[in-house]
Amino acid sequence: MILPSIESPADLxxxxxxxxxxxxxxxxDFIIASVTKTGGHLGSNLGVVELTxxxxxxxxxxxxxxxxxxxxxxxxxxxLTGRRYGFKSLRQRGGxxxxxxxxxSQHDWIESSHAxxxxxxxxxxxxxxxxxxxxxxxxxxxxxxxxxxxxxLTGGMAYEALNNLGHSNQRVVIVxxxxxxxxxxxxxxxxxxxxxxxxxxxxxxxxxxxxxxxxRLPRLGKAAYRGIDSVTTAVxxxxxxxxFFETLGVRYVGPIDGHNVExxxxxxxSAAQWDGPIVVHVxxxxxxxxxxxxxxxxxxxxxxxxxxxxxxxxxxxxxxxxFSEALLAAAAEDDRVVALTAAMAGPTGLLDxxxxxxxxxxxxxxxxxxxxxxxxxxxxxxxxxxxAVYSTFFSRAxxxxxxxxxxxxxxxxxVFDRSGxxxxxxxxxxxxxxxxxxxxxxxxxxxAPSSAAEVEVMLRTALSLxxxxxxxxxxxxxRPFDDAVxxxxxxxxxxxxxxxxxxxxxxxxxxxxxxxxxxMGEDAERVTxxxxxxxxxxxxxxxxxxxxxxxxxxxxxxRHGGAGTLMVSAVRSRAQELARxxxxxxxxxxxxxxxxxxxxxxxxxxxxxxxxxxxxxxTRLLNxxxxxxxxxxxxxxxxxx
Numbered sequence: 001m002i003l004p005s006i007e008s009p010a011d012l013x014x015x016x017x018x019x020x021x022x023x024x025x026x027x028x029d030f031i032i033a034s035v036t037k038t039g040g041h042l043g044s045n046l047g048v049v050e051l052t053x054x055x056x057x058x059x060x061x062x063x064x065x066x067x068x069x070x071x072x073x074x075x076x077x078x079x080l081t082g083r084r085y086g087f088k089s090l091r092q093r094g095g096x097x098x099x100x101x102x103x104x105s106q107h108d109w110i111e112s113s114h115a116x117x118x119x120x121x122x123x124x125x126x127x128x129x130x131x132x133x134x135x136x137x138x139x140x141x142x143x144x145x146x147x148x149x150x151x152x153l154t155g156g157m158a159y160e161a162l163n164n165l166g167h168s169n170q171r172v173v174i175v176x177x178x179x180x181x182x183x184x185x186x187x188x189x190x191x192x193x194x195x196x197x198x199x200x201x202x203x204x205x206x207x208x209x210x211x212x213x214x215x216r217l218p219r220l221g222k223a224a225y226r227g228i229d230s231v232t233t234a235v236x237x238x239x240x241x242x243x244f245f246e247t248l249g250v251r252y253v254g255p256i257d258g259h260n261v262e263x264x265x266x267x268x269x270s271a272a273q274w275d276g277p278i279v280v281h282v283x284x285x286x287x288x289x290x291x292x293x294x295x296x297x298x299x300x301x302x303x304x305x306x307x308x309x310x311x312x313x314x315x316x317x318x319x320x321x322x323f324s325e326a327l328l329a330a331a332a333e334d335d336r337v338v339a340l341t342a343a344m345a346g347p348t349g350l351l352d353x354x355x356x357x358x359x360x361x362x363x364x365x366x367x368x369x370x371x372x373x374x375x376x377x378x379x380x381x382x383x384x385x386x387x388a389v390y391s392t393f394f395s396r397a398x399x400x401x402x403x404x405x406x407x408x409x410x411x412x413x414x415v416f417d418r419s420g421x422x423x424x425x426x427x428x429x430x431x432x433x434x435x436x437x438x439x440x441x442x443x444x445x446x447x448a449p450s451s452a453a454e455v456e457v458m459l460r461t462a463l464s465l466x467x468x469x470x471x472x473x474x475x476x477x478x479r480p481f482d483d484a485v486x487x488x489x490x491x492x493x494x495x496x497x498x499x500x501x502x503x504x505x506x507x508x509x510x511x512x513x514x515x516x517x518x519x520m521g522e523d524a525e526r527v528t529x530x531x532x533x534x535x536x537x538x539x540x541x542x543x544x545x546x547x548x549x550x551x552x553x554x555x556x557x558x559r560h561g562g563a564g565t566l567m568v569s570a571v572r573s574r575a576q577e578l579a580r581x582x583x584x585x586x587x588x589x590x591x592x593x594x595x596x597x598x599x600x601x602x603x604x605x606x607x608x609x610x611x612x613x614x615x616x617x618x619t620r621l622l623n624x625x626x627x628x629x630x631x632x633x634x635x636x637x638x639x640x641x
């Protein structure tokens with residue numbers, strides 16, 4: 001076994017290519033064994049084993065800067081940088097993050113769990129190192145390397161960075177990991193030979209000299225130069241897809257076999273000597289070495305364990321499944337309904353829609369900004385666009401939702417999956433901002449189902465509106481408290497109290513609040529509970545709430561500027577209108593911190609949003625005791641290297 005002897009990248013450099021081949025097999029076995037126990041991104045990491053080995057043999061991390069985009073393809077990088085033992089608790093509290101993490105290792109520079117950012121980081125770091133005279137070839141020896149791919153080059157931000165890198169001629173090595181989700185030209189022996197030639201410094205030097213001298217030849221100089229340039233250009237155009245990159249001022253070489261360590265090392269070593277931005281195009285196979293990952297890319301991209309259910313483990317429909325079925329039903333009744341996704345058709349429940357209505361399905365790649373404005377255009381043209389996106393990724397397109405949809409008051413329906421505390425994927429994937437962002441958009445209606453059964457009702461209502469709307473639901477499935485379903489824009493009163501306390505609970509917090517009342521004994525009889533369902537809040541609910549002595553709001557989003565703030569503001573205005581005293585109020589939600597990765601129920605308990613914590617909060621308010629704020633589990637602080 002070779003893997004147990006690898007504690008740092010330096011341990012790789014003494015290995016033969018035969019030993020590296022054996023090590024690649026061991027790494028794949030290790031990752032398969034780990035991820036199938038803990039869950040995580042399997043296919044993308046199995047595809048970058050040889051590439052990661054080559055990167056760490058050619059470059060000296062962390063002296064050289066290695067940036068991973070997308071970050072979920074960095075498991076092998078973690079394994080080679082001294083974190084093998086942490087895989088036992090991958091994506092669990094106290095264990096390894098599923099993405100690069102600055103607090104884990106000096107080898108992690110960014111926490112790139114949102115795609116298409118690494119090239120911008122690389123541009124900035126290259127500028128900073130150059131000014132400090134540390135950049136290779138420009139006063140120092142340090143390199144900046146950005147590994148992009150697995151879809152990250154479908155994001156517009158990546159192209160903005162490419163444009164700037166080429167324009168400024170910043171010295172950055174860009175490794176394009178092409179595993180079938182990005183640019184994929186044909187590989188041939190001729191292209192491999194020309195790639196080797198294009199990387200050869202002697203060839204480049206001679207070619208430059210010839211191009212300088214030939215135009216000076218008497219009579220035939222200019223014609224000869226044009227002939228040489230035309231021939232070399234024609235050959236290159238036939239073989240390599242360099243045109244796009246080099247038009248931007250970024251050198252292109254490739255494609256390279258991404259599973260041949262020796263070829264990768266040669267290409268990377270030569271690319272590191274290029275004085276400017278250069279793309280090394282690498283072809284890899286996603287899921288390599290594991291049949292199920294190769295044959296079922298959608299499932300094995302992110303290997304999932306059995307879904308977790310809050311409190312009781314029962315077989316029930318998930319929110320994503322409910323949305324999928326509701327959307328199909330809506331589309332069958334109205335051919336104006338279309339669906340959009342940003343490379344997340346499977347996770348957001350759109351695969352069945354894509355199969356049945358391919359001409360009404362639009363996957364824009366990792367391009368949330370474009371997706372939202374395209375949806376605005378569709379709505380402007382009379383269609384009924386439904387934009388399905390993870391809550392955390394919606395923040396990337398807030399400007400478009402605000403001004404391209406909201407300002408024009410267009411009927412675009414957003415569906416936010418993974419809202420609230422999501423758990424395993426950590427700070428970058430918790431969906432804590434969608435409520436605050438959407439409620440800041442005038443005329444936006446936000447729906448929050450407390451059960452999967454509510455999704456169809458809410459989708460139908462949202463599609464009937466003439467203004468923007470959003471439906472947000474969590475990854476986990478709450479324990480249902482009854483079989484009732486609301487309707488329209490009305491809140492639902494779940495139980496009535498004696499006027500002492502009114503609880504306004506949103507989405508999955510309604511079942512949690514109901515469970516809290518079950519723990520309160522006789523005190524529960526004093527509490528009125530509302531399943532808020534929709535925001536802005538139902539005026540009838542606000543009128544009832546104003547009649548109570550105390551009000552407490554509960555949400556699983558940020559409590560700063562979120563749903564609670566809006567509801568308390570509505571209560572204050574209504575109390576003034578009715579000349580009634582303003583009730584004592586509390587807003588419960590997620591504090592203003594970056595939460596670490598852990599199971600959602602554990603995180604909710606630590607911030608007092610589980611049934612026990614809510615019961616305690618309700619009891620304190622009933623007894624007019626001071627508010628208690630539990631310490632929030634912050635994400636580890638970053639290490640700066």
